[in-house]
Amino acid sequence: MIPIKTAAQAAKTVRQDLSAVPQTVLVQYLSPGALNLSALPPLSLYVHFPWCVRKCPYCDFNSHEHKPDSDEAAYLDALRGDLEAALPLIWGRRVQTVFIGGGTPSLLSAQGMDRLLSDIRTLLPLELDAEITMEANPGTFEVEKFRAYRDSGINRLSIGVQSFNNEFLQKLGRIHHGDEARRAAEFAAKHFDNINLDLMFALPGQTLEQCEQDVQTALSFGTSHLSLYHLTIEPNTYFAKFPPAIPDDDLSADMHQMLRDQLSSAGYINYEVSAYAKPGRMSRHNLNYWQFGDYLGIGAGAHSKLSFPHRIVRQMRHKQPKAYMQAVAEGNAAQESSEVATEDLPFEFMLNALRLRDGFPVALFQERTGLALNTIERELQLAEQKGLLYRDYQTIAPTETGRNYLNNLQEMFLK
CATH class of the missing domain: 3.80.30.20 (tm_1862 like domain)
Structure with missing residues (x-):
């Protein structure tokens, strides 16, 4: 111990x-x-x-x-x-x-x-x-x-x-x-x-x-x-x-x-x-997951998403319980650890946040990704034109049609 x-x-x-x-x-x-x-x-x-x-x-x-x-x-x-x-x-x-x-x-x-x-x-x-x-x-x-x-x-x-x-x-x-x-x-x-x-x-x-x-x-x-x-x-x-x-x-x-x-x-x-x-x-x-918050995952196969001022990192622990316990004993529980690429952050954020019926506050995108909202302006406009997304100066949320075709809406933000 x-x-x-x-x-x-x-x-x-x-x-x-x-x-x-x-x-x-x-x-x-x-x-x-x-x-x-x-x-x-x-x-x-x-x-x-x-x-x-x-x-x-x-x-x-x-x-x-x-x-x-x-x-x-x-x-x-x-x-x-x-x-x-x-x-x-x-x-x-x-x-x-x-x-x-x-x-x-x-x-x-x-x-x-x-x-x-x-x-x-x-x-x-x-x-x-x-x-x-x-x-x-x-x-x-x-x-x-x-x-x-x-x-x-x-x-x-x-x-x-x-x-x-x-x-x-x-x-x-x-x-x-x-x-x-x-x-x-x-x-x-x-x-x-x-x-x-x-x-x-x-x-x-x-x-x-x-x-x-x-x-x-x-x-x-x-x-x-x-x-x-x-x-x-x-x-x-x-x-x-x-x-x-x-x-x-x-x-x-x-x-x-x-x-x-x-x-x-x-x-x-x-x-x-x-x-x-x-x-x-x-x-x-x-x-907290859906709003792109942070989580530390411990235990066999657990995943983590951790933010730092200039980085967002994902980790995965060893999956097999015995391998996990051995890895912890050797001081390296994480089997995989990687930085989330900047170009992937808009999709990762929207993949989670668009699952919520009420969407998310406009300011949350920049707060959780560190990117300006205009990074995804073209995608937002296209989603609005297709009737999949609603937005005003406060909120961005899926429409009822967007919720019914959520995979299509999420994929629009995939680079």
């Missing part, structure tokens, strides 16, 4: 920490470049837990089957070491949100989660009202363990229900049943104030009526946030090799419209492509 540094000790030694970084890396992060950010964006922390009970056939996330030799303590040691080594890159910045994703983080023991959050609080200055989210699988719900998670500081749950219908859960390879999903949602509603339920639609053999039954069941729990995802066949998954028969485009579109109508009638705002929230209950962590 890497020894704890107090804030005072770390402040005194940050220059020594930087002096230990290879000069090529220092140049990459700290040397002046073409950008000139007037302020650094909000900072979030993402923590990846890479294990699941079983890999789902549609899943292309970095997840691995949990085995008896999966060493929780050793992985927590690595997470702490990874975070401590990354401190010079985010020194002095407060963390607004924390998201513990996976994989299935709810496989962590209560003691393991308490240790993880304690390590994070020791090393990072969290905002007092920081949103701390954990993903959970209904098949791993244990009442006392989840109470302990809450007492450790988890204040938002994101529950991967996917469906309440046993037929579709079996087709999706989920380890839980519909009754378990209902019990998990009921328990969460009683013990957590801020809850998201993940649902999938356009499932193999699903009818419009079955899709509506799922969303009505989800709504019955009164949760503050719902995420709705169209089942897509991703490369390098079991479904890519053995594709199931899924609803055609017309039926999928009918399902999507029905879901929008049902959730709108229930008082939810479709503030992002796949996200629906009660007023004031949007996911602060995900909003």
Whole structure:
């Protein structure tokens, strides 16, 4: 285990920490470049837990089957070491949100989660009202363990229900049943104030009526946030090799419209492509992504996007858990690290910000990219002419047509 540094000790030694970084890396992060950010964006922390009970056939996330030799303590040691080594890159910045994703983080023991959050609080200055989210699988719900998670500081749950219908859960390879999903949602509603339920639609053999039954069941729990995802066949998954028969485009579109109508009638705002929230209950962590904020990612396969006054850098950790832990022990958790090219920044910004129904303030583009808005004036004009974009002196946002053809709108900003 890497020894704890107090804030005072770390402040005194940050220059020594930087002096230990290879000069090529220092140049990459700290040397002046073409950008000139007037302020650094909000900072979030993402923590990846890479294990699941079983890999789902549609899943292309970095997840691995949990085995008896999966060493929780050793992985927590690595997470702490990874975070401590990354401190010079985010020194002095407060963390607004924390998201513990996976994989299935709810496989962590209560003691393991308490240790993880304690390590994070020791090393990072969290905002007092920081949103701390954990993903959970209904098949791993244990009442006392989840109470302990809450007492450790988890204040938002994101529950991967996917469906309440046993037929579709079996087709999706989920380890839980519909009754378990209902019990998990009921328990969460009683013990957590801020809850998201993940649902999938356009499932193999699903009818419009079955899709509506799922969303009505989800709504019955009164949760503050719902995420709705169209089942897509991703490369390098079991479904890519053995594709199931899924609803055609017309039926999928009918399902999507029905879901929008049902959730709108229930008082939810479709503030992002796949996200629906009660007023004031949007996911602060995900909003930071979509507004091109910064995030430090630790854990196997985690991604980071970090801004400096003259640079924006992306990193990716080693994907395999054992390789990741070994890399942390050797002092180099990042497998890939690169600067975002100036010409790519407009597309990267718009790829995220145009997912939001209300778009973004005009000034945010320059604030987050360091580029003048006239950099994309031609593209903005063309998008307006096609009826895909609305803008005035305050706001730039997709129109309803732009939201329906979002890929086309985003691609207009690709150099």
